[in-house]
Amino acid sequence: xxxxxxxxxxxxxxxxxxxxxxxxxxxxxxxxxxxxxxxxxxxxxxxxxxxxxxxxxxxxxxxxxxxxxxxxxxxxxxxxxxxxxxxxxxxxxxxxxxxxxxxxxxxxxxxxxxxxxxxxxxxxxxxxxxxxxxxxxxxxxxxxxxxxxxxxxxxxxxxxxxxxxxxxxxxxxxxxxxxxxxxxxxxxxxxxxxxxxxxxxxxxxxxxxxxxxxxxxxxxxxxxxxxxxxxxxxxxxxx
Numbered sequence: 419x420x421x422x423x424x425x426x427x428x429x430x431x432x433x434x435x436x437x438x439x440x441x442x443x444x445x446x447x448x449x450x451x452x453x454x455x456x457x458x459x460x461x462x463x464x465x466x467x468x469x470x471x472x473x474x475x476x477x478x479x480x481x482x483x484x485x486x487x488x489x490x491x492x493x494x495x496x497x498x499x500x501x502x503x504x505x506x507x508x509x510x511x512x513x514x515x516x517x518x519x520x521x522x523x524x525x526x527x528x529x530x531x532x533x534x535x536x537x538x539x540x541x542x543x544x545x546x547x548x549x550x551x552x553x554x555x556x557x558x559x560x561x562x563x564x565x566x567x568x569x570x571x572x573x574x575x576x577x578x579x580x581x582x583x584x585x586x587x588x589x590x591x592x593x594x595x596x597x598x599x600x601x602x603x604x605x606x607x608x609x610x611x612x613x614x615x616x617x618x619x620x621x622x623x624x625x626x627x628x629x630x631x632x633x634x635x636x637x638x639x640x641x642x643x644x645x646x647x648x649x650x651x652x653x654x655x656x657x
Contacts (some may be wrong), residue, residue, distance in 0.1 A: 420464065449595055450482040452546070453537075454554040454568065456600040460588060465610040467582040467656075471503075476571045477557050487535060491593070493528035497580035501504045504575045506533045512540045512566040517531075528602035540567050554598035572596070588651040592644045600641035604652065608635045612654035620649040 454477045460478055463469040478488075492499055501521060508517045515537055523529040545553075545567050553564060560568075581588075590602060617628040617639045628650070631638040641650055 430463070439622075445520040447556075450480065450485050451584055452550065452594055453595050454479055454481045454483055454550065454593070454599070455557065456597050457603075458600065459603045459605065461605045462581060463585070463612070465607045466588065467606075467610065468551055468579055470577045471574065472577070473571065473574045476573075476637060477524045477554075478539065478569050479553065479567070480541040480569075483541050484503050485535075485539045485541070488533045488536075489594075490531050490533075491524060491528055492531065493524070493526065493652060494577055494580050495587075498578050498584050499527070499529055500531070500576040500578060504529070504531060504573075506531065506571065506573045508533070508535060508572070509640065510560070510568075511538060513537065515539075515569065531573075539569055542567050550598045564648060585653065585655070587651060590644075590650040591654075592646050592648055595648065596646055597644040600644050602639040602649070602650065602652070603638075603643070604637040606635050606637070611635060611657055612637075613657040615652065615654035617650065617652045619644075620651055621645065621647070640645070 456474060456476050458472065461473075462653050463471055492504075504519065504521060505521050506517060507657050509603045515535060517533050517535045520532040522532070522533060545564075548564070553568070555558065557568065557570065559564065571617045580586075588604070590600065602617075604615075615630060615637055617630050619626040619628055619641070628639055628641070631640075637652075639650065639652060643648065
């Protein structure tokens with residue numbers, strides 16, 4: 419009786435493992451990359467808010483082999499994007515990984531940024547099987563064998579005359595892949611702080627207010643799992 423009971427539990431466990439693997443394989447079949455975390459800082463660089471510097475650090479996991487590039491599109495709403503300011507690099511613990519960028523003009527004022535890696539991003543069959551909540555925590559706290567299979571992607575760019583308008587706002591979107599976590603920081607000049615700053619999540623026209631943490635002139639917005647095509651919109655007014 420005990421042996422039969424144990425065999426049933428073993429069979430149930432094996433069936434669960436098989437279902438888990440098949441489900442994740444199906445889920446990631448069209449997701450060559452998972453964005454485990456995104457840390458974005460937007461600095462309003464002067465009291466007139468006429469220059470904005472946006473810097474980002476993204477931790478990526480390759481779900482497929484032979485991922486050799488990453489694409490983003492940047493489109494100002496009011497001002498201009500400083501092309502010379504657009505930079506991107508990449509870091510990997512497993513092996514030396516470098517990149518170069520290619521910029522292409524899109525419709526309107528949009529700019530396509532292609533980050534081309536000198537080698538495919540590291541990937542292992544077991545990495546997509548590890549729950550995202552475990553690997554999306556602080557990169558530096560992860561075990562070395564996991565960090566070796568992840569990459570850090572860093573970007574920076576500048577806008578002119580994008581936020582010195584009557585109703586300034588910033589939009590952060592997950593256009594292609596889910597973001598497992600996102601931390602946004604807005605830094606304003608100490609002598610030109612905003613008023614009525616609001617952060618909202620938007621999906622299919624539905625809005626949800628989000629909490630904002632204020633530390634002197636820094637405004638923090640934390641997002642758990644930003645879904646594909648979901649938008650975080652931060653708006654404010656001049657005091």
